[in-house]
Amino acid sequence: MSNNQVLEKRFNMSWRFEVDPGFDYLIRLHFCELVFDKPNLRIFIIYINNRTAANNYDLSVKAGGMSKAYHQDYFDAVSSQINTLWIQIGPDTADGASGTDALLNGLEIFNLSRNGNLAHVQRYYSTGSSNHPSKLSVLWVGIAAGVAILAVAVIRIIRFFKKQGKESGDTKNNVPGWRPLFLHGSILNSSANAKRSSRLLNPNRSMAFTGVGKQFTLAEIRAATNSFDESLVIGVGGFGKVLKGEVEDGTLAATKRANPQSDQGLAEFHTEIEMLSKIRHRHLVSMIGFCDEQNEMILVYEYMANGTLRSHLSSG
Known part of the structure; x- marks a missing residue:
């Protein structure tokens, strides 16, 4: 994709998605022309994250006619400092199709792993307010509390089994059956x-x-x-x-x-x-x-x- 100041363009549709930063994403767009049966009647531009993904996009030519389902895949790498993904579609005025709207029938976004791991720990935060604890701090506090609870439980279990073993040993030292x-x-x-x-x-x-x-x-x-x-x-x-x-x-x-x-x-x-x-x-x-x-x-x-x-x- 080439850089483009898409915010200055006129769009029929815009979507903003919150995503995990630092991953690659596959964006799949689904189309089906149900109005025009000839080419050059609906031509538009596709923008992904403020960059041009496709211009002069003629759906009739791509799909091969009217009432035919068609999908187009795009790849975008989201940096570790961005947690949003923008999808925008608008008419291509340069090709004389300014009187028609862009068209999109479906949208899919796939998270792609770079190292075989899709897990993500939030590391990118807004710097607007310092009065509230960050999500990372809350996460570490939760982990520490969980470890502490687990340690207490393990200690109690060990003490219980030691006590049981001691009582069992005392019983074995006596002839089974009764007390004096x-x-x-x-x-x-x-x-x-x-x-x-x-x-x-x-x-x-x-x-x-x-x-x-x-x-x-x-x-x-x-x-x-x-x-x-x-x-x-x-x-x-x-x-x-x-x-x-x-x-x-x-x-x-x-x-x-x-x-x-x-x-x-x-x-x-x-x-x-x-x-x-x-x-x-x-x-x-x-x-x-x-x-x-x-x-x-x-x-x-x-x-x-x-x-x-x-x-x-x-x-x-």
Whole structure:
């Protein structure tokens, strides 16, 4: 295109488009002559961004007659300091067509990449007012705020997983299944209660029960059951195994050793402790004491030589 002072010309049509600076643009103009069927009757000039794109433009000659669609492509490079694109059309008075108007039926503008990237960050701004923040400043503030929010979120996620990992590690260090009996406030409030109850003995060496009875050591339970000898097993359930044993002065006892891998056993174990610590009846087996050393959960009951009521009912 050649330079031309198009603003001094008379135009039938003018369009102003806002575009991204620093790109190449393809401008496609669509025409179709519907009035004149002979050449030299409609001749006009095409201007793009104040420069002449085509003069002496005879649409009938270009399209090859009347009622025929035709398009013309033009290329324009927009500098980095301009964000507008002007399209203007006016009659060519030099060719005697001043009595006719220019014609345009359609217009397309295509953004062409110079380096394979169509992204654009606004860099060209008006210098009219300095009181308002520029778009670039707003953009950077938005990016900084986004990065800050993302960093806070990542830190919180890391802390959460560290906390979860620590809790998981603490759980793995303990035998799975339960906590010590002293954590159950409804049973014992402190280990002092258990130690105090273990000292309440009658002259005949039988235990005087307080709360849930005597707190046995694991060594005492092992001695009573011959280190949990399988030959002494007298019952097996969801809670674990029951072994026959002999405590202290030769009193026979049934030791119930809970299975820490069984959720059902834990629930039954907890319920049984709560119930038997509150109920005393001659037809109910008495609980002698318990042991909770080394993550063991063992209850010690009075031994029933004749078996359980259920075994008698089922055999009868």
